[in-house]
Amino acid sequence: MNEALWALGRASGAVSLGLFTLSVVLGILVRSGRPLLVLPRFSLALVHRNIALLAVVFLGLHVGSLLLDPLAQLRALDVVVPFVGEFKPFWQGLGTVALDLAVAIAVTSLLRRRLGPRVFRAVHWASYALWPVAMAHAVGNGTDGTSGWFLGTALAAFGAVGAAVLWRMSAGFIETARSRQESRA
Amino acid sequence: MSRTNLHIDWTRCDGRGLCTELLPDLLVRDDWGYPLAADPSLDDKSNIPLGRDDEPAAAEAAALCPRLALAVRRRRP
Numbered sequence: 001m002n003e004a005l006w007a008l009g010r011a012s013g014a015v016s017l018g019l020f021t022l023s024v025v026l027g028i029l030v031r032s033g034r035p036l037l038v039l040p041r042f043s044l045a046l047v048h049r050n051i052a053l054l055a056v057v058f059l060g061l062h063v064g065s066l067l068l069d070p071l072a073q074l075r076a077l078d079v080v081v082p083f084v085g086e087f088k089p090f091w092q093g094l095g096t097v098a099l100d101l102a103v104a105i106a107v108t109s110l111l112r113r114r115l116g117p118r119v120f121r122a123v124h125w126a127s128y129a130l131w132p133v134a135m136a137h138a139v140g141n142g143t144d145g146t147s148g149w150f151l152g153t154a155l156a157a158f159g160a161v162g163a164a165v166l167w168r169m170s171a172g173f174i175e176t177a178r179s180r181q182e183s184r185a
Numbered sequence: 186m187s188r189t190n191l192h193i194d195w196t197r198c199d200g201r202g203l204c205t206e207l208l209p210d211l212l213v214r215d216d217w218g219y220p221l222a223a224d225p226s227l228d229d230k231s232n233i234p235l236g237r238d239d240e241p242a243a244a245e246a247a248a249l250c251p252r253l254a255l256a257v258r259r260r261r262p
C-alpha cells in the first residue's frame with residue numbers, strides 16, 4: 001500500500017509538472033493573440049484553461065498521496081507553510097510555495113469575472129514564478145530528480161518555457177504588433 | 186430579436202480577437218485587432234444587438250475574453 005502511494009505521489013508530481021509546463025507555454029501563446037495551426041484563439045484559451053486545471057488536479061493527487069504515505073513524513077502543516085518540513089525542508093518548501101501559488105492562481109482564474117481584471121492579472125503573473133519553483137522542487141526533492149532521464153526532460157521543458165518567455169518579450173510578439181507600431185509612428 | 190446587447194468595454198479590450206472568432210456574423214476585426222460591428226449602420230459601437238441565436242456564442246465570448254471586456258446586457262427600452 002505504501003509502495004503504491006509512493007509511486008502515485010511521484011508519478012502524479014511529474015505529470016503535474018509536465019502539464020504546468022504545457023500550460024505556461026500555451027498561456028504565452030494565448031497572450032500573443034495568435035491562433036495555432038487549425039486551432040482558433042478561443043480553442044487555445046480553452047485548452048490553456050483545461051490543461052492548467054488538470055495540472056492542479058494532479059498536484060492535488062501528488063500532495064494527497066504523499067500526505068497519506070507515512071514514509072514521506074509530510075504533515076498537514078507542510079502543505080501550507082513552506083520550509084518547516086522534516087525531510088529536505090528547503091526543497092520540500094519550494095513545493096509548498098508552488099502549491100500555494102497554484103491554488104491562488106487557480107482560484108483567482110475561476111473567480112476572475114467577479115474579481116475583475118486587475119486582481120486576476122496581478123495574481124496570474126505569479127505563474128512565471130510558479131514554474132521555476134516547481135521545477136526546482138522536482139529536481140531537488142524528487143527521488144529521480146537528478147537522474148539522467150529526468151534532467152534531460154527538465155532541460156527540454158526549460159528550453160520550451162525559456163523560448164516562449166523570450167518570444168513574449170520580443171517586439172513582434174502581439175499578433176497585431178506591426179500595424180499598431182505603424183499607426184503610432 | 187432578443188432583448189440583449191453585447192457590450193464592449195473599450196477601456197479593457199486589447200483586440201485579442203476571440204470574440205470575432207466566436208461571433209463572425211456580428212463582429213469583424215479592424216487592422217489593429219479590435220472588434221467592429223459587422224453592421225456599419227449601427228450608431229452605438231459599444232452595444233451590439235444580439236439575436237436569440239447569437240446569445241450562446243456571445244455568452245461564451247464574454248466568458249472567454251482574456252480582458253473581461255465583454256458582457257451580455259439587457260437592452261434598455
Ligand code: SF4
Nearest residue numbers: 198199201202204250
Ligand atoms: S475577446 Fe475581448 S479583448 Fe479580445 S477583441 Fe474581443 S473584447 Fe477585445
